[in-house]
Amino acid sequence: MKLAACSDRCSGCRVCLLTCALTNFGLNNPRYGALSIVPHFPSPGTYEVKVCIRCGACKDACPVRAISELPGGSYRVDQEACTGCGACVDACPENVVRFVAEKNVAFVCTSCGECVKYCPREAIVDEDGEVKRA
Amino acid sequence: MKRGGYMGKILEIDLSMKTSRTTPTGEDLMRDFIGGRGFVAKLLWDLVPRGAAPFSEENVVVIAPGPLTGVFLPGSGKVHMGTKSPASGGYGDSNMGGHFSPEIKCAGYDAILVRGKGKEPTLVVIEDDKVAFQDAGDVWGRGAITAESMLKKRLGEDFQIATIGPAGENLVKFACVSHDFGRQAGRTGVGAVWGWKNLKAIAVRGTKTIPVAEPEKAFQKGKEMYAACFHKPGFQTWTPYGTAEVVDWVNKVGAFPTRNFSETYFEGYRGINGQALKDRIKVTDKGCFGCPTPCGKYSRARTALGEVLVEGPEYETIALLGGNVGLDKIEEVAYANAVADELGLDTISGGNVAAFAIECFQKGLLTEKDVGRKLAWGDLGSVVFLLEKMARREGIGDLLAEGVRTASRKIRGGSEKFAIQVKGVEWSGYEARWAPAMMISYMTCDVGAHHNRSWAITYDVAKGRDTLEGKADKAIELQHIRPVFDALGLCRLQWVEIGFELENYAELFPMVTGMDYRWEDLIRASERTWNLTRAFSAREIAGFGRSYDYPPERFMEEPVPDGPAKGKLIRRAQADALLDDYYAKRGWTPGGLPGKAKLEELGLGYVAGELEKDGYSLKP
C-alpha cells in the first residue's frame, strides 16, 4: 500500500482527514488526519492533496528517536517515546504530520489505506492497486 | 448514556460592547428543537423582542450548525442562519454549505448569536475559546469574494470565513452571506442584517474534537453510509453536471422561469443546461465538508464583458439569471453569477428583481431616463447594470434593492401583478401554474416564495397536474421531512438526488448524540419548528395569515401563453381550496394561524398566549 494523490479529482470534502483521525485515534477531528487538503481559490479554483511522501524528514527531526521506518516504507511514531515536542510537525515538507492534543503525541501516516477506501472522488489512491474505494 | 454531537455551548457576541459570553446549550433546546434551523426558530422567538425592527440592535442573527455537523457521515457541512427578515418583516432563514459549520462545532459551539451593532465595520475572529473584535475598515466596501481572499491571506488558510459584500453593507433586502468562494446563505436578506450591524465578516478556527456517544458504532455506520452512497446507481451520473442537470427536464414539463415568469419554457435552454456547463466552462467539482457528491461546479467563463471564475451556475441561478432574464449562453449566466457573488447578492432574488425591472421597462413603466439606459431581455449588459445598481443602491437600484413587492407598490401601473413574490421574498426556480403541489408549497413556505421546504413537482406529474387532491398533504409531508436536515446540520442532496435512505440518518442519530430518538421524533421536532416560525411571523407582522399566502396575480390571472403548460393557471378559487385543505390538515385556523390545540399538542402553549395577545383567533 503506497498512497498517491490525484489532486485534480479532489473536491475539498476532507472525508479523508476524518477517516484518518477516526481510524487511528477514534477521534472525530479532521485536524488529526495525516494528509493536507489545500484549496487554491479563487484562482485557479482547484484543490491540492498532499500525502506522506515517505521522505523521512520527521524521523530525522525527532530528538528522541521516537519515529522509525517500517519495512513497507511508511513511518510510525512510538507514542510512548514521543514527548510531544512537535519538531516533526515543523519538519514535514508536505505539512502532513499532526499533533494530537488529547494524547500529547505526534502522528505520521501509517499507510493504513483507510483514506483510499473512503475518498469519494478517488483522489487518493493506492499506487500498488491493492486498496480500493469502499 | 454518554452524550455526543453537541458541543454544549452557545456563543453570544455583542457587537455594540465588543464582548462575548457563552451559555450552556439548553436541554430543552436540544430535546425539542434538535439544532440548526430548530435552534434558529426557538432562539429568535425567545431573544428578538416583539416588534423589534429587522435593522436594529435588538434583532438577533442566529448561526447554528446541527448535532451531526462535522461528524463522519455524508453531507455533514451545513449551517443554518436566521433573523427577523428585512424582506418579509417576519421569520427569515437561509442555509449554507462549505466548511463554516464544522469549524464552528470544532471551535466548541452549537450556535452563535449576534446582537447589537458595531460602532465601525467589524471582523469577529473566533479561535476556539478566544473571541476577538477587529477593525474591518480595510475590507469594508470590498466584494464578498475579495474580502474572503484578503482575510484568508491575513489570518491563514485554516480559518473558515463568512463575509458580506457591498449589497449587505448597503442593506439590500436580498443581500446574502458568502463563504468558501462560492457558497451563500442567500435568501431573506440575512446579509443586510449583518450589514446594518456593521458585521463584515466572521472568521472561525476550531481545533476541538466533536464528542460522539458511541464512537465505534457511529464510525462503522458512517463508513457504511459512505460506501452505500458510492454504490448508488445515481452516484456516477449526478456529479459531473450538478444541479444544472435538471434544466432540460424543467423545460420539458413547462416549469422553467422565463422572462419574469411570463412564460414557462425557454427556447434557449440548451445553451444553459448541464451539458453546456460541463462542456464549456467547468473547472472543478467543488463540495462541502463530508460530501461524497459535490454539487458545486467551479467554472471559468469568458464573455464580451470579460472573464470570470465562479462556483456555479447552480440550477437556481440558471433559472433566475438565465431563462428568467432571457440569457441563453452559459458563459453569460456564469458571468452574471460571478457579479452577484462578488456583490453579495442572492442570485435568485437578484435575477427575479432584474427581470421585473426589464419587464417594467418593456411596458414603459420605467423609462430610459428612470433607469439610466435601455433594458432588454437576453442582454447581459442590462442584467449586470441592474445587479450593480441594486447592490450600491444607485439610481433606480435604490428602489429595486427593496425587492419586487415594495418596488411594484411604488412603480404601480399594474406591476404589482407581475412582482413574482410571496411575503416579500422573490419566487425561486420553479414556475408552478401547472403544478398545484408545487404552487401550495411556494404559497406556504414559511420564509416566503422558496422551494427548499417542499419540492413537489414530480408528485404533481405522478398524480395528475390538474387535480388539487392530495397536494396540500404532500406539501405538508415534505415541509416536515426536508427541514429535518436543516435541524441536523446536514445536506439533504444524498437523499434527494441519489435516493440515499432516510433510515440511515435515524439510525446514526442516537449513536452520535446518545439521544434515543427515532425518525418520528425528528419529524415531530420539525413540525414544532414549522408552527413556531409561522407564529413568529404572526407575532411580528400585524394581520399576518392567509392573505400573505397567495401567489402573485400573474399566476392567478394569466394563462401560460405557450409551451408544455400552455393555458394553465391557478384560479383564485383553487388557491383558496388549496389553502383551506392545507390549513385544515395542519390543524390551523381558516385564517392561517396555528390552532390553539395544535400548539398545545406540540408543547407550544406559550406561543398561543402570545398570539392571542395580538388579537389573533386560534380556533380552527
Added chain:
Amino acid sequence: MKIVLSCVGGSAQYFPGGGKKIEVEARDRDTIEDMLARLGVSKDLFMFAQANGEKVDLSYRVREGDDIMLVSPLAGG
C-alpha cells in the same frame, strides 16, 4: 424481448417495484417512452435514462437484454 428496468431518485416512489430492478417485456421498436406508457408511468417523471451505463434520452429504442436505469429529476436543494 426482455428488458431490465429500474429507476433512481425521487420518482422511484411512483415506479412499480419502487425503483428496484424489474424485468419487463418489450415489443420490437419500443422506445423507453413506449414502455413507460404501457406501464402507466408518466415519462415526465424522468429526466433521461442510462442504457447499459450510457446516457440516453427517453426516445432511445430498447434492445434485447438492455439494462435501463431511469433517472429522476433532481429535486431541488
